[in-house]
Amino acid sequence: MRESLTRAELLAAGATAFVAGSVHFWPGGDTRAAAPPSAPGTVPDDDLAYVRLLIAFELLAIDFYGNALRSRRLDQRTSADVRAALANEHAHYAFLAGTIVAAGATPLRAADIDFTYPKDAFYTAASVMQLALELETVGLGAYLGAAGVVVTPALQSTLVRISANEAQHQSTFARLDRKPAFEGAFPQQLTIEEASAALGTYTS
Amino acid sequence: MAPTRASAALCALALAGTGLLAGTPRAGAAGGLAVYAAASLTDAFPAIDPSANYSFAGSNALAAQIELGAPADILASANTQIPATLYAKGLVEQPVDFTRNTLVIVVPASNPASIRTVYDLARPGVTIAVASPGVPVGDYARQVLGQMNLSSQVLANVVSEDADVRDVLTQVALGQVDAGFVYATDARTVGGQVKVITVPAWAEPKVTYAMAVVTASPNQRAAKAFVAEVLSRAGQAKLRRYGFLPLRKPAERIAVGPTRHRHK
Numbered sequence: 001m002r003e004s005l006t007r008a009e010l011l012a013a014g015a016t017a018f019v020a021g022s023v024h025f026w027p028g029g030d031t032r033a034a035a036p037p038s039a040p041g042t043v044p045d046d047d048l049a050y051v052r053l054l055i056a057f058e059l060l061a062i063d064f065y066g067n068a069l070r071s072r073r074l075d076q077r078t079s080a081d082v083r084a085a086l087a088n089e090h091a092h093y094a095f096l097a098g099t100i101v102a103a104g105a106t107p108l109r110a111a112d113i114d115f116t117y118p119k120d121a122f123y124t125a126a127s128v129m130q131l132a133l134e135l136e137t138v139g140l141g142a143y144l145g146a147a148g149v150v151v152t153p154a155l156q157s158t159l160v161r162i163s164a165n166e167a168q169h170q171s172t173f174a175r176l177d178r179k180p181a182f183e184g185a186f187p188q189q190l191t192i193e194e195a196s197a198a199l200g201t202y203t204s
Numbered sequence: 205m206a207p208t209r210a211s212a213a214l215c216a217l218a219l220a221g222t223g224l225l226a227g228t229p230r231a232g233a234a235g236g237l238a239v240y241a242a243a244s245l246t247d248a249f250p251a252i253d254p255s256a257n258y259s260f261a262g263s264n265a266l267a268a269q270i271e272l273g274a275p276a277d278i279l280a281s282a283n284t285q286i287p288a289t290l291y292a293k294g295l296v297e298q299p300v301d302f303t304r305n306t307l308v309i310v311v312p313a314s315n316p317a318s319i320r321t322v323y324d325l326a327r328p329g330v331t332i333a334v335a336s337p338g339v340p341v342g343d344y345a346r347q348v349l350g351q352m353n354l355s356s357q358v359l360a361n362v363v364s365e366d367a368d369v370r371d372v373l374t375q376v377a378l379g380q381v382d383a384g385f386v387y388a389t390d391a392r393t394v395g396g397q398v399k400v401i402t403v404p405a406w407a408e409p410k411v412t413y414a415m416a417v418v419t420a421s422p423n424q425r426a427a428k429a430f431v432a433e434v435l436s437r438a439g440q441a442k443l444r445r446y447g448f449l450p451l452r453k454p455a456e457r458i459a460v461g462p463t464r465h466r467h468k
Binding site for chain 2: 045048049051052053056060105108112113114192193196197199200203204
């Protein structure tokens with residue numbers, strides 16, 4: 001698999017994923033679609049509350065990685081990793097949004113949220129990687145927290161898979177940020193309140 | 205939970221000085237331009253132009269009055285949809301956005317239900333006041349709950365649907381409910397009587413205010429001057445003094461440094 005995607009390919013993949021479910025681009029990943037739980041009423045409100053929150057995280061990640069690439073502060077290798085992570089986040093969003101749509105509701109879209117970042121977040125490659133690591137740590141915690149709580153089996157299993165993918169992102173950006181690639185044996189799970197508060201740091 | 209009649213009366217007296225006691229609508233001084241404005245502008249607008257004749261209420265109620273031919277010169281709404289709807293009907297001129305606000309949760313200062321986050325509003329037994337559907341602050345609150353997938357649990361705890369934001373605030377400040385959704389600017393007006401809990405920004409709708417001159421107004425020139433006054437630097441500064449937010453500029457979010465460094 002190529003390390004980078006053109007904008008057209010990315011958009012096409014995102015559009016396909018939105019319709020068909022999740023598509024994974026990370027090397028070695030499963031490219032089969034992860035279909036959202038279907039039929040209204042099959043996913044309880046408490047599970048959907050987590051899905052809503054995770055959608056906001058994915059929109060944050062998509063916005064952040066887009067800005068990171070537009071900043072032109074990253075070298076070719078790092079840009080390729082960021083593009084791959086961005087494609088993954090698009091696919092995660094598609095799965096989560098599909099879950100909300102299947103429940104008969106409307107998911108958040110990028111235009112619904114204003115994201116804010118530290119003033120110097122995109123000044124240097126190092127600052128971009130530092131924030132990437134922060135965001136992926138929040139995202140991983142949110143997914144792990146959700147996976148430990150939701151009761152819909154199909155949703156839970158996909159959240160576990162996404163958690164693994166977010167952990168790959170975290171590890172990759174930790175290496176690029178010159179931090180340990182993995183820290184604790186048991187990564188932190190965030191409660192929905194903790195994840196929401198963490199997300200609030202980057203929204204206004 | 206409900207206070208005694210005597211204590212409620214005492215609290216009402218205390219709140220009267222803040223302009224909190226709700227009527228529909230609350231009118232300002234007689235004479236001058238007839239400005240129909242969202243209840244959340246009760247304190248800010250008279251500071252910008254004390255000479256106008258204000259009627260403060262829920263924006264939807266004001267719009268309904270204009271549709272029925274009420275002699276308004278200006279409508280200032282807590283959302284953009286209501287003026288846009290009236291504009292589509294030819295009842296007002298082209299609306300202009302003039303400020304922003306933030307939705308918050310307020311609880312009585314003693315916080316008897318120990319509310320810490322919006323998720324706590326879903327606990328059985330919590331009592332909540334929210335503005336009625338159609339009132340912008342009520343619609344915003346329902347949008348937040350929808351985005352967080354808390355609608356069914358939280359709305360089941362609603363014990364009071366009110367005509368405007370100041371009615372919601374009064375109920376919370378009097379301790380008649382455990383929590384309510386109001387704007388940040390309203391929460392400021394009652395100081396230590398309520399505690400503010402933020403709504404997660406990721407779930408919050410964009411609260412933008414818009415105003416328009418009423419097409420049938422015989423005072424077009426004065427009405428346009430009022431709009432210009434609100435949009436002026438001095439008018440915007442006064443709105444900010446009352447906690448309103450400036451309109452967002454498109455490119456203000458992302459700062460990219462002047463130097464270029466590559467990460468190894």
